[in-house]
Amino acid sequence: MFTLDQARAFAAVAEELHFGRAAERLHMTQPPLSRQIQKLEKSLEVQLLVRHPRGVELTAAGEAFLDECRQVLAKVDEAPRRARLIAEGHLGVVRLGYTAASAYNVLGELLARIKAEVPGVTVELHEMVSARQLEALRNGAIDIGLARPPFHLEAVESAQLRTEALVVAAPSGHPLVKRGGPVSAVELQQEKLIMHSYEQARYFRDLVVGLIDVREEMISYTASQVLTIVALVAAGHGVALVPESVAELGMGGVVTLPLEESPANLVQLHAMWLSTSTNPALERIIPLLGR
Amino acid sequence: MFTLDQARAFAAVAEELHFGRAAERLHMTQPPLSRQIQKLEKSLEVQLLVRHPRGVELTAAGEAFLDECRQVLAKVDEAPRRARLIAEGHLGVVRLGYTAASAYNVLGELLARIKAEVPGVTVELHEMVSARQLEALRNGAIDIGLARPPFHLEAVESAQLRTEALVVAAPSGHPLVKRGGPVSAVELQQEKLIMHSYEQARYFRDLVVGLIDVREEMISYTASQVLTIVALVAAGHGVALVPESVAELGMGGVVTLPLEESPANLVQLHAMWLSTSTNPALERIIPLLGR
DNA sequence: CTTACGTCATGCACGAACGGTATCAAGCTA
């Protein structure tokens, strides 16, 4: 086996083809350099260079070994730099969980900001509902999640990314659309309703139930994904209450109308992460969350 | 900058996640190991692992650095082995020059034998006429050549690979072919002759001139490549004198007939190389030339 | 709460290895 110093010494000699000049380049004197090369050749049991009265010449093995040395030395030079970049969060991977529906409008902007501010950080995208994000956060499968409250977990920190109102989504030809203007909760009592699933979309369901009096016979279908719900509205199966950002999706055949009873900040989207995280890249991402 | 010992030490600790066991694996005691890791972290200015009361844990930078260490160590382990193989000629490149025509029948067999005996040696093929092979040998562009004598160069060693007779190549429908049997030099006086070029195929031209009396008006065309000459014969432009191994090429439309005046060992093919060569792979090839 | 154990860090002393200076041997050049 050989040492990196020997590799550097050999590379210098092989490039200068002259012990004296190589020693100068290495900031040392010629005799110890000669000894290092001898020791290297002895440990390899291979003659790397032939000494001539006028400088030295590489053997075939020496040529190949020089190549290997350069590769190793290049790697050794870069490794500390890489390690530093990773430690400072300028380089690395952040695994991000997001909910299909609500993240559509903030995710793109967030990714663009990360790309611009810390281009060395790769974001791994993992689509999952809020509950599964908490689970993934807990067992270390993701570093950060874009989800909706509540977050019942130790050491979870979060930042509110966006608030919006719930609006009424109705098919283009619907009477409420023709009439136009805000809709009241009472008016919806007459409508067929596409409802959020109790298990998979608990957050939205609770919001809807808090705003209007949902009777069992009003519900035409139940779905968990906002996109599915909007598609069912477009197909004429009823109306639904969805975040107003759904309008930005530009789904054909669906129109959104304000709901009188919904506060503007009813639906919340948070970023959440573990304060105990040891991923330095995450530290770089968190400051980019606020606006 | 760090040392290979530090890299090995870190790899052991990172894999064992325990200083004591890592030290044992490294055949050393724990205190100096701890110090080496500290020194490593200090030189990198990066914390690679976090010490817990029950063993240690890798940081993100530590994970990445472990990966780099493994790559470097693997390369460092293999480099000496490679160097040894190259020095012994079991691994390497031999640049081989060959003449297009005459090498066709020995080249394949030679390459097969090399592949079988020293599979680590790659043969680079360079097609060139004998004169250019000598030149290439002299300036180090090839290591060995398959050529025809004479070799006017210092320090050239050679081995005869094959001898053969010159034969008459004639178009299938030619009267000599219909008659069959050996042809005499006198008979050829009546024929149109495809002749070897004076500059590019001096060896063959001299042989032909030594066997038959070539008059200027007999020559229909002049060419340097045996393949070209045979093609001209096939096209009915005349007859030619070519090595008998041309028959093995199986060119359509051409028949070869013995020439009475040609000794069986008239045409010689040699392998030639510099005795001053420093290519160990060449030393492995040379013993394979005989037979 | 205290004690015992296990973990990694530190202090100290020894020895191997590295680098520097002085010098040598060999080969080419004038």
Next chain:
DNA sequence: TAGCTTGATACCGTTCGTGCATGACGTAAG
């Protein structure tokens, strides 16, 4: 043949890595 240039060798001082003994700290058991 004398002088220069090349790499190799001899000797010595210093550095650095290693092992032993011990310390600091946190956890687990009594």
